[in-house]
Amino acid sequence: MRPETETELAEIVAGLQGPVRIAGGGTRGVDGPGAVLNVDGLRGISLYEPGALTLVAQAGTPVAEIDAALEAEGQQLAFEPVDYRALLGNSGEPTIGGVVAANISGPRRVQAGACRDFLLGVRYVDGQGQVVKNGGRVMKNVTGYDLVKLMAGSWGTLGVLTEVSLKVLPKPEAVVTLGVPVAHATGAVEVLSAALRSPYEVSGAAFAPETGQALLRIEGFADSVAYRVGRLQDVLSGFGEVAVVEDSDATWRAIRDVTPFAGKEGDVWRISVKPSDAPEITARLEANKLLLDWGGGLIWALVDEGTDVRARLGGFQGHASIVRAKPETVQALGRFQPEPAPVAALSQGLRQRFDPKALFNPGLMG
Amino acid sequence: MEMPQPNPDVLARKQAVLTRLLQVLPEDAVIHDPSETRAYECDALTAYRCPPMLAVLPSSTQEVSDVLRICHDEGVPVVPRGSGTSLAGGALPTADCVILGVARMNDVLETDYDNRFIRVQTGRTNLSVTGAVEEEDFFYAPDPSSQLACAIAGNIAMNSGGAHCLKYGVTTNNLLGVTMVMMDGSVVEIGGAHLDSGGLDLLGVICGSEGQLGVVTEATLRILRKPEGARPVLMGFDDNEVAGQCVSDIIKSGILPVAIEFMDTLCIKACENFAHAGYPDCHALLIVEVEGSDAEIDYQLSKIVEIAKRHNPVELRESQSAEESAKIWLGRKSAFGAMGQMNDYMCLDGTIPVSALPQVLRCIGELSEDYGLPVGNVFHAGDGNMHPLILFDANKPGDLEKCEAFGADILKLCVDVGGCLTGEHGVGIEKRDLMSHQYSAADLEAQMAVKDVFDPQWLLNPAKVFPLDVSQARRMAAE
Numbered sequence: 001m002r003p004e005t006e007t008e009l010a011e012i013v014a015g016l017q018g019p020v021r022i023a024g025g026g027t028r029g030v031d032g033p034g035a036v037l038n039v040d041g042l043r044g045i046s047l048y049e050p051g052a053l054t055l056v057a058q059a060g061t062p063v064a065e066i067d068a069a070l071e072a073e074g075q076q077l078a079f080e081p082v083d084y085r086a087l088l089g090n091s092g093e094p095t096i097g098g099v100v101a102a103n104i105s106g107p108r109r110v111q112a113g114a115c116r117d118f119l120l121g122v123r124y125v126d127g128q129g130q131v132v133k134n135g136g137r138v139m140k141n142v143t144g145y146d147l148v149k150l151m152a153g154s155w156g157t158l159g160v161l162t163e164v165s166l167k168v169l170p171k172p173e174a175v176v177t178l179g180v181p182v183a184h185a186t187g188a189v190e191v192l193s194a195a196l197r198s199p200y201e202v203s204g205a206a207f208a209p210e211t212g213q214a215l216l217r218i219e220g221f222a223d224s225v226a227y228r229v230g231r232l233q234d235v236l237s238g239f240g241e242v243a244v245v246e247d248s249d250a251t252w253r254a255i256r257d258v259t260p261f262a263g264k265e266g267d268v269w270r271i272s273v274k275p276s277d278a279p280e281i282t283a284r285l286e287a288n289k290l291l292l293d294w295g296g297g298l299i300w301a302l303v304d305e306g307t308d309v310r311a312r313l314g315g316f317q318g319h320a321s322i323v324r325a326k327p328e329t330v331q332a333l334g335r336f337q338p339e340p341a342p343v344a345a346l347s348q349g350l351r352q353r354f355d356p357k358a359l360f361n362p363g364l365m366g
Numbered sequence: 367m368e369m370p371q372p373n374p375d376v377l378a379r380k381q382a383v384l385t386r387l388l389q390v391l392p393e394d395a396v397i398h399d400p401s402e403t404r405a406y407e408c409d410a411l412t413a414y415r416c417p418p419m420l421a422v423l424p425s426s427t428q429e430v431s432d433v434l435r436i437c438h439d440e441g442v443p444v445v446p447r448g449s450g451t452s453l454a455g456g457a458l459p460t461a462d463c464v465i466l467g468v469a470r471m472n473d474v475l476e477t478d479y480d481n482r483f484i485r486v487q488t489g490r491t492n493l494s495v496t497g498a499v500e501e502e503d504f505f506y507a508p509d510p511s512s513q514l515a516c517a518i519a520g521n522i523a524m525n526s527g528g529a530h531c532l533k534y535g536v537t538t539n540n541l542l543g544v545t546m547v548m549m550d551g552s553v554v555e556i557g558g559a560h561l562d563s564g565g566l567d568l569l570g571v572i573c574g575s576e577g578q579l580g581v582v583t584e585a586t587l588r589i590l591r592k593p594e595g596a597r598p599v600l601m602g603f604d605d606n607e608v609a610g611q612c613v614s615d616i617i618k619s620g621i622l623p624v625a626i627e628f629m630d631t632l633c634i635k636a637c638e639n640f641a642h643a644g645y646p647d648c649h650a651l652l653i654v655e656v657e658g659s660d661a662e663i664d665y666q667l668s669k670i671v672e673i674a675k676r677h678n679p680v681e682l683r684e685s686q687s688a689e690e691s692a693k694i695w696l697g698r699k700s701a702f703g704a705m706g707q708m709n710d711y712m713c714l715d716g717t718i719p720v721s722a723l724p725q726v727l728r729c730i731g732e733l734s735e736d737y738g739l740p741v742g743n744v745f746h747a748g749d750g751n752m753h754p755l756i757l758f759d760a761n762k763p764g765d766l767e768k769c770e771a772f773g774a775d776i777l778k779l780c781v782d783v784g785g786c787l788t789g790e791h792g793v794g795i796e797k798r799d800l801m802s803h804q805y806s807a808a809d810l811e812a813q814m815a816v817k818d819v820f821d822p823q824w825l826l827n828p829a830k831v832f833p834l835d836v837s838q839a840r841r842m843a844a845e
Binding site: 049050051052053054073074103105109110113114116117126130131132133134136137138139140141142143144145146147148149150152153154157158169170171173193196197198199221223224227272273274275276294297298317318319320321336337339340342343344346347349350351353354365366 | 478479480481482503504524525527531532535536538539548552553554555556558559560561562563564565566567568569570571573574575591592593594613614615617618619620621622658659661662665666717718719720721746748749750751784785786787788789790791792793797801804805806808809810811812813815816817818819820831
């Protein structure tokens with residue numbers, strides 16, 4: 001099934017006899033029913049106003065097409081959508097609908113916010129084939145309940161996105177990355193926290209253990225970057241020599257896309273925690289490979305196939321989800337962190353109301 | 367404004383409900399005397415008043431849970447209330463309701479600078495959240511004009527914004543977690559000090575749900591380090607369209623000011639007469655503020671001034687001192703007071719795409735002549751959030767109705783040009799009946815389905831957000 005308009009999509013959904021897997025570019029590693037509802041036929045940027053920092057696009061529009069349009073005006077998607085292709089070893093074309101459905105945000109999330117924070121409006125088709133809109137194309141909008149946030153990160157289980165409208169931001173004129181030598185996660189999180197609590201607007205704060213460096217990104221106008229880099233070097237001097245790291249773009253792209261894990265055997269987990277809990281959590285993980293982002297708040301872990309990471313972690317504040325594993329592992333452990341019963345009841349209730357026939361990616365989120 | 371008839375069964379059981387509430391709350395936390403419940407008859411939308419049946423002031427999540435469990439058992443509607451500063455009637459009681467005020471719950475529970483959050487009870491005022499972290503040079507970013515008085519509970523309910531949200535976002539972008547009591551008294555924890563949801567983003571839909579999904583008693587809020595400094599530039603133009611173009615050019619240049627405020631002729635004059643801020647006599651005034659170190663501010667302001675000069679401003683004044691900055695802001699910050707001196711006013715809150723600014727201002731001017739009511743415009747120009755202030759005389763029969771009809775026309779216009787009914791005040795009762803202009807039946811049905819899941823009996827904050835006829839079947843079924 002590959003509709004090319006929202007109306008066609010709604011008709012298809014209204015006539016569905018059984019569950020479907022919803023796919024944009026199919027790059028996010030979602031398994032599911034054999035029947036696939038492809039949304040990549042709904043394609044194109046319908047509105048882009050650089051002076052209003054707004055862009056509206058059909059859900060199947062390739063992220064690359066949006067990036068190119070924004071680039072031409074010196075703007076960008078500030079939440080840095082992650083490209084999973086290398087990590088998951090596939091070759092589809094990531095779509096903006098997929099990014100939104102998965103609420104996928106990269107390193108800048110720690111400063112600028114997540115995909116959901118930049119999402120201004122959605123149109124989607126619900127489980128009964130009805131077209132629903134929520135939010136709009138303006139930045140401030142509290143008209144009615146915010147289903148926009150609810151749709152972001154719902155992985156298609158509440159409805160099939162047909163159109164999204166996004167806030168975009170200027171692309172920084174200059175970027176500098178600083179590295180501070182650290183021996184372990186504890187030291188790294190101390191450095192990252194010290195930088196993030198400074199007034200110097202750090203837009204990336206990560207730690208890849210094999211580099212032995214806590215990494216910090218500073219962006220903006222060239223003079224301002226130079227000034228803030230200098231101030232941060234002073235603030236962090238107590239931690240060791242603060243050096244400028246070459247090739248910022250490649251460094252942060254690799255962190256964003258978790259490329260150190262690409263092609264390596266094992267399962268990939270993504271764990272969101274309170275940053276200062278990261279050292280203890282990483283110790284409990286006994287991972288084969290680690291990558292810390294968001295000042296320690298996001299832990300990427302490579303573990304042996306089939307490992308139940310949640311069992312290793314025990315109780316903790318946050319959530320652990322599977323990004324890459326064999327279908328039987330996902331089946332056995334669940335892709336997403338199980339929710340406490342009263343919260344799960346609310347989520348279940350919403351899914352039941354939005355998709356009463358359980359057509360969309362059934363079982364994916366519980 | 368039509369409100370549903372109070373449920374006579376509930377009114378008849380007032381004494382029984384009161385007795386049960388007194389079993390779980392101290393005597394001074396239960397208000398039942400009509401002379402005292404009157405204090406809760408309205409919020410900041412004072413044109414509408416209705417004393418509640420009872421009011422309670424619990425001091426803990428447990429007490430809130432006890433109250434809600436009892437009201438749920440008894441089928442009594444509950445209207446949650448923060449500080450009662452809603453401009454949309456978000457906390458307007460019904461005659462058969464219990465007002466649940468969180469004002470006594472104002473403790474700071476935890477501050478954590480390394481992880482950059484604060485956890486507070488939600489009766490705490492917005493400004494005192496910043497007050498609690500100021501000693502470490504941190505602040506809580508959303509800054510609604512009522513921040514001295516308004517409570518975090520109400521900020522979360524309405525997803526409140528402020529003048530600085532172009533850079534820092536609104537409440538939903540700064541809310542990390544909540545403790546919420548459901549209508550049946552059960553307590554849920556959603557989110558926390560970590561980022562993003564591991565499942566559906568329930569936090570995202572709770573924020574801005576106008577107290578209709580649960581009562582949020584504790585909140586984890588993101589706090590930020592204060593910038594080193596901030597400084598505004600003031601510019602005057604002889605044409606709204608040119609001012610709008612200037613805003614667009616500033617944004618396109620890659621600068622992201624923390625605030626871009628716009629005022630039109632009537633507001634400029636009113637503010638100048640009131641505050642003597644030294645505003646020029648012109649059609650459109652912009653205040654643009656940027657942040658950073660002194661050198662960073664100089665650089666950004668020089669770029670902004672360069673852009674402004676291309677649009678032939680009649681006035682261009684870069685602040686040279688803290689006093690001058692304060693003076694530039696003084697006029698803008700006294701806008702509502704200044705307009706209030708001229709007459710009664712109604713403050714609207716629609717948002718429009720920034721590009722539609724000249725067209726919308728022109729239409730508002732035409733409508734103003736048609737209705738015979740003057741209107742001044744204050745405007746968060748960076749994000750398109752308008753605050754037209756319609757002047758009327760509350761003592762003149764028919765003037766309020768005329769003003770409301772004018773206001774409705776302006777808000778419909780906002781929707782028609784691609785914007786929305788409310789940018790930061792919320793729907794409440796004020797814009798409830800206009801919702802069908804922005805949303806189709808299916809759109810509203812999807813929102814009401816969320817309410818069905820969280821509050822199946824539709825007892826929480828009745829008669830707000832959804833047009834009464836649209837929600838009627840559900841409210842009737844619940845009774």
